[in-house]
Amino acid sequence: MTATHEDALLLREVGKSYGDFTAVTDVSLAVRQSEIVCLVGPSGCGKSTLLNIIAGFEKATGGDVLIGGRPITGPGPDRAVVFQQDALFPWLRVFENITAGVRARRVQGYEARAEELLRQVRLEDFRRSYPYQLSGGMRQRASIARALMSDSKVLLMDEPFGALDAQTRGEMQGLLQEIWTAYRPTIVFITHDIEEALVIGDRVVVMGASPGRILETLQVDFPRPRSLELTTRPDFNEMKRRILHLLHPKIYTA
Amino acid sequence: MTLAPQKTTDTPPRSRRPVRALGRVPLGLVGLLGILALWVIAVDGGLVEEKWLPGPTDLVAHTWMLITEGYRGTPLATHVLVSIRRTAIGFSMAVLFGIPIGLAMGRYRSVGALLGPAFALLRPIPPIAFIPLAVLYLGLGESSKILLIFLAPFMFIVLNAEAGVRSVSSSWIRAGQMLGFSRRQMFTRVILPGSLPSIMVGVRTGAAVSWALVVAAELISAQEGLGYMVASAGNFFDLKTVYAGIFLIGIIGFLLDIAAREVEKRLLHWQGR
Numbered sequence: 001m002t003a004t005h006e007d008a009l010l011l012r013e014v015g016k017s018y019g020d021f022t023a024v025t026d027v028s029l030a031v032r033q034s035e036i037v038c039l040v041g042p043s044g045c046g047k048s049t050l051l052n053i054i055a056g057f058e059k060a061t062g063g064d065v066l067i068g069g070r071p072i073t074g075p076g077p078d079r080a081v082v083f084q085q086d087a088l089f090p091w092l093r094v095f096e097n098i099t100a101g102v103r104a105r106r107v108q109g110y111e112a113r114a115e116e117l118l119r120q121v122r123l124e125d126f127r128r129s130y131p132y133q134l135s136g137g138m139r140q141r142a143s144i145a146r147a148l149m150s151d152s153k154v155l156l157m158d159e160p161f162g163a164l165d166a167q168t169r170g171e172m173q174g175l176l177q178e179i180w181t182a183y184r185p186t187i188v189f190i191t192h193d194i195e196e197a198l199v200i201g202d203r204v205v206v207m208g209a210s211p212g213r214i215l216e217t218l219q220v221d222f223p224r225p226r227s228l229e230l231t232t233r234p235d236f237n238e239m240k241r242r243i244l245h246l247l248h249p250k251i252y253t254a
Numbered sequence: 255m256t257l258a259p260q261k262t263t264d265t266p267p268r269s270r271r272p273v274r275a276l277g278r279v280p281l282g283l284v285g286l287l288g289i290l291a292l293w294v295i296a297v298d299g300g301l302v303e304e305k306w307l308p309g310p311t312d313l314v315a316h317t318w319m320l321i322t323e324g325y326r327g328t329p330l331a332t333h334v335l336v337s338i339r340r341t342a343i344g345f346s347m348a349v350l351f352g353i354p355i356g357l358a359m360g361r362y363r364s365v366g367a368l369l370g371p372a373f374a375l376l377r378p379i380p381p382i383a384f385i386p387l388a389v390l391y392l393g394l395g396e397s398s399k400i401l402l403i404f405l406a407p408f409m410f411i412v413l414n415a416e417a418g419v420r421s422v423s424s425s426w427i428r429a430g431q432m433l434g435f436s437r438r439q440m441f442t443r444v445i446l447p448g449s450l451p452s453i454m455v456g457v458r459t460g461a462a463v464s465w466a467l468v469v470a471a472e473l474i475s476a477q478e479g480l481g482y483m484v485a486s487a488g489n490f491f492d493l494k495t496v497y498a499g500i501f502l503i504g505i506i507g508f509l510l511d512i513a514a515r516e517v518e519k520r521l522l523h524w525q526g527r
């Protein structure tokens with residue numbers, strides 16, 4: 001796979017082993033500018049490992065990761081992460097959390113963007129609240145705003161809505177699409193929810209376990225904005241069936 | 255997709271603090287009044303001889319006498335202030351040295367490995383066991399007492415600060431990394447606030463312990479202080495003074511704990527407890 005100027009993120013034969021155990025092997029993936037790529041797969045197939053490698057939290061034991069054509073050297077603000085359990089700083093107010101990065105890096109004139117993002121994630125009335133005063137969905141919205149504040153090349157999301165109830169999750173999926181429409185970020189989105197992957201993604205990368213690897217990549221061409229109504233369409237269900245077959249060949253192939 | 259403006263299941267948690275506080279005070283008051291009543295009955299009813307247990311009114315009068323005339327020529331206020339001063343010095347030193355040492359032990363593997371076993375061995379020794387050594391090395395003056403008052407809270411604070419650093423969530427560290435925090439910023443903006451809850455546990459326990467230890471330390475032939483007053487009065491079979499001293503020690507310790515809790519509440523209000 002060769003890098004083109006369009007690739008925001010490029011993985012080349014990335015692998016990760018813990019001693020004798022191979023968590024991830026031979027993952028190659030090119031993510032275009034403003035593309036949303038969803039990774040689905042059974043738990044333990046190495047989704048988080050892969051995301052942590054891209055984020056720079058963990059080092060790959062093979063292959064390389066390029067952001068905008070440059071190999072990564074460690075974690076940094078060019079790759080913003082939204083974690084599953086909220087990783088807001090509980091001792092900071094919402095506004096302080098969102099601006100923690102730009103303040104640490106001494107970026108000038110961040111206030112206007114922070115205000116805009118607060119409005120975008122509908123937390124303008126909660127800027128002075130502490131995380132404990134927020135609901136789970138509000139915290140994830142604050143996390144998303146904090147990530148967007150960095151103006152990163154890639155937004156990495158590890159099951160960001162996994163801990164939320166179904167209704168809130170639906171709202172968050174809508175909000176993420178609004179954000180994408182507004183800012184066109186490049187997103188790598190991990191989920192174990194196949195419908196979520198199909199509603200959100202431009203592409204769905206299906207991973208398998210033992211060892212963790214890419215089984216297949218599906219192009220998702222449903223027009224945006226997508227609503228949950230999409231999930232009732234026959235062609236949507238056809239894609240869902242294909243992914244289920246890939247993930248559970250024994251159960252679903254009768 | 256449009257975000258439905260319908261009612262959501264995702265609502266912020268509600269504070270429920272006031273209800274609890276209301277329910278508890280009267281019951282505690284009933285308990286205190288009950289003990290007072292038993293005390294009056296025991297003394298005035300002749301169940302206990304007065305020379306073994308002074309009655310409440312007697313005790314108040316005696317305390318007033320101690321305030322106005324002093325114990326053995328020293329005003330009660332002096333005894334109180336001397337004890338508070340010793341505690342304050344020993345405890346402040348414990349905070350001043352304990353927090354940085356504990357943080358360093360938690361932050362740097364080598365420091366933790368270097369000092370960890372030593373602290374693990376020192377911790378189970380009751381501080382009172384160091385009295386003879388303190389006296390031998392530092393004599394009977396202030397320094398031996400302050401050293402004793404310093405030691406125990408120091409241990410608590412070091413170990414809790416170390417545990418605090420270790421308890422800092424790795425997702426906060428990762429969040430700091432992805433936000434581009436420098437090592438220094440990581441320490442001041444993530445590790446320090448993240449370990450504060452644990453540090454405060456050490457500080458609060460340390461405050462209580464240091465006040466308790468002042469009595470023990472003042473038993474090393476002090477000439478002033480509440481511990482000295484209680485011990486000396488005991489030798490002279492002056493039970494009223496002993497009781498007055500013990501009550502004062504209790505009340506001051508209680509106030510100290512309230513103050514420590516207040517500091518903790520202010521520093522850790524973001525925990526929402």
Ligand SMILES: Nc1ncnc2c1ncn2[C@@H]1O[C@H](COP(=O)(O)OP(=O)(O)O)[C@@H](O)[C@H]1O
Nearest residue numbers: 018021023042043044045046047048049050212
């Ligand atoms: N630090 C580690 N040491 C050993 N094995 C690990 C470590 N981290 C993850 N693994 C293993 O790697 C595999 C992939 O884990 P993970 O990436 O968390 O999966 P997923 O996110 O897809 O559920 C799992 O089998 C897990 O047990």
Ligand SMILES: [Mg+2]
Nearest residue numbers: 047048049158
């Ligand atoms: Mg995972």
